[in-house]
Amino acid sequence: MPMLLVEGADPRLRQAMGRVLLATLPGALALLWLYGWGVLLNLVLAASGALAMEALVLFLRKRPLLPSLSDGSALVSATLLALALPAYCPWWLAPSAAASALLLGKHLYGGVGQNPFNPAMLGYALALLCFPQSMTHWPAPHAMGLLEGLQRVFDLDSLRPDAWAQATALDSLRINKSLTVDELFAAHPAFGHFGGRGVEWVNLGFLAGGLFLLQQRVISWHAPVGMLASLLLISLVCWNGTGSDSHGSPLFHLLTGASMLGAFFIVTEPVSGPKTARARLLFGIGVGLLTYLIRTWGSYPDGVAFAVLLMNLAVPALERYCTARQARVSS
Known part of the structure; x- marks a missing residue:
């Protein structure tokens, strides 16, 4: 896939991008089932802006x-960004974030094949930093119909955010000081069986799409395995049971937030990521570790976007290290 992302390779690039879009369908359908028409509105508005x-x-x-x-x-970047945005966010947020992602994350550096940062995650991070209130209002599952959603998106209703919004499982666990994890899972509506309510199925949907991309050889296994293995390992090492100070189980971290979307659709972006197999593995490991650290001790409940952008900065160093190591081994 890295060799596909050069201008002038349109047929192969178009085929690869088509498979990526196809692979997002299971996760996107799970999101649509969970949050309703707001997901589709995000997709349409983000694609239009991009x-x-x-x-x-x-x-x-x-x-x-x-x-x-x-x-x-451009459509793939807009789709990944839209799937990461809260459903029923203001109508201007998705297209402005997508437009910023394309302008500042892609064309500022010369277009396809030149971007040092993941465009979708750059657009998401900019939206989160500039509009934190809109980016943190996630709807409760199955909270709105189409008409109510349109009214909410275009600010035509008088509902306050606390009338329809709900803290996510990651956010609730991070700010929890009194309830045990078992009590959170039993009483809090954001928690399901193992992770976020309904978000477990969303992550499994993106896992299925990621396995399809691996089977089609659109992506390699190194970055996804590195991210998921490091996230699993650090959450296992730091897991302190089910008390009120618990950081969550390994399964909770794998099936909550954007873990699977990040592992199979974000860290595998070939231009902003490393080119060699060993460097991709290290890149994924770094993203997994940073995601957990940001989730647990940072100011944001889900750290995938910032973890990816920080590791994008480390790509040249990873490539030099792996190239030098390979040269020493060969000699």
Whole structure:
């Protein structure tokens, strides 16, 4: 896949991007079942913003529109970003975040194949830093119908956020000071059987899509295995039971938040990630460790986006280290 992401390789790139979009379907359908039409609205609005920005930049750069617009890379970035955004967020948030992702995460560095940062995660992080209130209002599962959702998205209703929003399982566990984990799972509506209520199925959906990408050889196993193994290991080492100060079990961390989306669709982004197999494994390990640290002791409940962006900065060092090590072994 890394060799596909160069301008001029449109047929192969388009095929790879099509398979990535197909692989997001199980997780996206689970999100649609869980949160309703807000997920679909996010997808439509984010895709519109991304394609509009892509067309504008290509026009200003005097590049042909059709080949670049049809290669699917902008649509994939918008889709991954939209799936990470809260459902029923304000109508302007998804397109502005997607447009920022394309402009600042892709075209600022020269377009396809040049970006040092993951565009979708850059757009998400910018939205979280600029609009924290809108980015932290997650709806309760099955809370709204289509009409209520449209009214909420376009700010046509008088409902306050606390009338429909609900703290996520990660956020509830992070701020919990009094209830045991067993009590949280028994009483708090955000908790399901092993992780977040319904979010367990979302993560399993993205796991199924990721396995499809591995089977199709669109991605390699190194970064996903590195991320999930390190997240599993550190959460196991730091797991302090089910008391009120617990950080959550390994299964909780694997099946809550954006763990599987991050492992199979984010850390595998080939341009901003390493090119060699060993470096990809180390990259994934770093993302998993940072995700847990941010979730547990940071200011944000789910640290996948910031973990990926921080590890993007480390990619040149990882590549140099792995190349030098390979040279020493060969000699």
